[in-house]
Amino acid sequence: MELSIRDAQARFAEAMAAVMRGEKVVITDEGKPVAELSPLVERRRGGIDWAAAETFRKEHGLDRFEGQDLWPPEFDDPAFSRKVLGLED
Numbered sequence: 001m002e003l004s005i006r007d008a009q010a011r012f013a014e015a016m017a018a019v020m021r022g023e024k025v026v027i028t029d030e031g032k033p034v035a036e037l038s039p040l041v042e043r044r045r046g047g048i049d050w051a052a053a054e055t056f057r058k059e060h061g062l063d064r065f066e067g068q069d070l071w072p073p074e075f076d077d078p079a080f081s082r083k084v085l086g087l088e089d
Contacts, residue, residue, distance in 0.1 A: 002026045005034075 001018045008015055008027045015025045015037060025037040057063045074080040082088055 002028060002033075004028050 001015065001023055003011060003015060003025060005027060008025075018025055019037050019039055022039055024039075026033050027035040027037070054063075072080075
């Protein structure tokens with residue numbers, strides 16, 4: 001639905017009814033869009049959706065990337081980190 005500013009003022013209840021049905025209402029000024037009324041998108045609480053992230057990675061071929069096996073096996077060992085950083089006693 002598209003309404004001019006004047007029409008949006010006069011037909012606000014109708015515009016809101018359209019939004020409640022899931023439609024977007026574009027408000028125009030001299031034929032140019034200046035605002036949009038749209039239904040609120042409910043946001044999930046609780047952080048990252050790891051299952052959706054995994055699905056996205058697999059769909060886009062990001063589950064393995066080139067050079068992934070470049071790190072030596074001892075990389076996660078704190079002693080290795082100290083050696084690389086020159087912090088050995």
